[in-house]
Amino acid sequence: MKLIDRYVNEVGKRLLVLQGREDIEKELRSTLEDMLEERAEKEGRPADEAMEIELLKEYGSPDAVATTYNPHPYLIGPRVFPLFLKILKIVLLSTAFGMTVVMIIKLVTQTPMMGSDFTEVLGDGLGNILSTVIAASGYVVLIFAIIERTVPDLGLKEEDFKTEDWDPAALAKEPDPDSVNRGELVAEIVFTFIGLAIINEIFYIPVFTDEFRKFVPWINAAFVTEILLDIYLLRKAVWDTGTRIVKIAMEAGTIVIAGIMLYTPNVITFSSKIFENVPEDSSVDIEVVTRFFDVGVSIAFIVVIVVASFELVKAAIGLIRSFTRK
């Protein structure tokens, strides 16, 4: 029986299931023992090692056997693939667009229109765009691979993808005010992840000042809370009192952080580093450009505050309604 035990062990090592590994091993062992016994009976002699070898050879390599049990032959399965494609497209377009804007700003402010500086910045910029796009794709793949494995089956339903074969029973049910929008959650996870990468300067965008970096731990805390909450919601599929309170607290925190940053001068700068190479006789008016970006940054913070307030009010209304329903 030694060979069977080792064989079962080898299969077990290759099982990618989170639960039920021992169960599968136990079942496999009992099956193999049954088969061996039957073989011995048929041949009219007691089971020996040669018989075991023959049996195991017929049963197949441990790799092949484990593969039949492994539930995820896909990194990103057909269930989430349409959503993956959708979000990948958005992420690629928006990161490529963002990095292109950064490059153009640099080209306009930092270099004369031609010459070695110009080509250098252009080359760096294009290289940057490429590496950012590749890194962003990697993040999206990583997030979806995690969702594929952590969100239970039947979780992401077809209606999220608007395919033909949805369950008509869903129509008969009253729409549940507590149900979460999964597509929205996944998009939020992806973008928050990219946001994390940007503010921690993994994707390097040369606009952050030391003033900004003081806020990074707080922003990280808010972003990580957001991601964890979203993953939890993806698994649970419904809002409840606890998740709504966490959401409200997180949005309130976001509003406070964005509010303080709005009133902190020089959080983000387009002046110091970027403009140091502007030639004296450049037609670009640094004052105007800097002012323009300052206003832009303020508007960005205000947008963040407005969106967070909206989310907060939405969660609060949900919370109040859930109590009045009971």
Add this chain to the structure above:
Amino acid sequence: MANSESLDNVVLELRRGVIVLAVLSQLNGEQYGYSLLKLLSDQGLEVDQGTLYPLLRRLETQGLLESVWKLEEARPRRYYVISTDGKKLLPKLKKEWADIVSVMKKMLA
């Protein structure tokens, strides 16, 4: 070569759905994996072990089968039997099958 490969693929696809129906139909009484394999084989349906055992687990996860470990002849065996949900589903599947057969018979005549 390509032809025999695509033949194999089509046959595999055809059998895949049928096996679920066959398994559910045979599990009114308790069977463990290997005994079910032989039961199917005795009736002329050869199913690969690599197909049947994972399928049994999947059907159990879907709630169509129930299983219980029993110690027999000094060997633990996992016995599967159709669940209440499975029993509800089976007649519908049988009807589907009958419809498919009658349509295809006409079509292929």
